[in-house]
């Protein structure tokens with residue numbers, strides 16, 4: 001395996017990265033056998049910096065959610081084949097067995113996991129049989145669009161019919177990855193990017209409205225992914241670790257363009273309910289999310305993989321939860337064995353951090369089970385939600401969207 005530094009600096013898109021915090025002198029120092037932890041003459045490579053907080057403040061341990069929870073945003077199965085960011089196969093790969101998932105769920109007081117990436121056709125059938133039907137009430141699967149057939153002339157009808165079939169087969173909703181807007185192109189993996197409000201998807205949105213199933217939609221990404229990967233980027237390390245997550249330059253639309261296009265879909269389909277993932281896809285700007293929640297009654301949000309953002313603005317977040325307590329859903333983006341992404345790895349620790357953020361008033365703690373904060377070098381603060389709001393966020397809001405009885 002090539003070393004991370006080698007890999008990082010070997011990537012053309014990151015030219016300029018070597019200028020960061022004296023990487024060169026440190027490499028030389030390492031060659032000369034510097035003692036572990038020692039920083040030669042004040043120079044320390046950024047990726048080796050792991051400061052320990054000297055702060056003494058209260059530390060809560062919250063091993064179980066105070067109220068039984070639904071995790072509305074998980075990825076238990078994924079497509080076996082994808083190309084240039086587009087899933088191209090109904091076949092599923094399963095990331096965790098129901099037995100290993102249930103053990104963690106029972107320990108953490110997670111009543112149900114919603115597997116958003118349940119796929120379509122035989123992949124969905126298999127997923128529903130393996131999880132939803134084998135353990136009623138513990139797992140729910142969402143279907144996804146079949147982009148393989150996007151070029152067929154009657155695609156709008158094909159896709160709308162597929163939603164109906166998926167619903168009959170047990171799908172609880174439709175999930176859109178950020179594929180739409182950022183990866184899907186006219187010739188599927190080449191040509192111009194297809195816009196989120198492309199008319200060819202109108203029958204699909206309408207079908208969900210008619211069947212009264214929610215659409216969980218991921219649009220855009222953290223705003224820093226749309227700015228250069230340089231020393232001013234607050235997610236520099238994350239983008240360095242995942243250069244393909246950058247949407248800066250090329251023919252990518254701006255974050256604002258993506259959200260506007262998404263909003264046109266919400267406006268055009270008022271009878272379709274949208275769960276806008278990752279805090280409405282703009283957790284850095286809760287004023288913007290609030291504005292959209294006010295504008296679109298058919299919109300709710302989840303908090304998956306964004307407690308790093310919510311927790312660094314605890315006062316603003318608390319007001320946001322107070323005001324929109326009926327429209328915020330508990331979700332984590334949990335991915336079994338997803339160790340490469342500590343902010344969403346499915347394990348006890350991840351859930352405990354979410355519970356601590358929502359339930360405690362603790363100060364300055366890690367938002368992910370990782371040595372270095374994976375999404376940006378900061379820590380978070382708990383927002384101490386009262387029981388009445390916790391009940392809604394953990395369970396009631398999701399149960400309403402999924403039409404579950406209490």
Ligand SMILES: [Zn+2]
Pocket residue numbers: 073075333
């Ligand atoms: Zn996700």
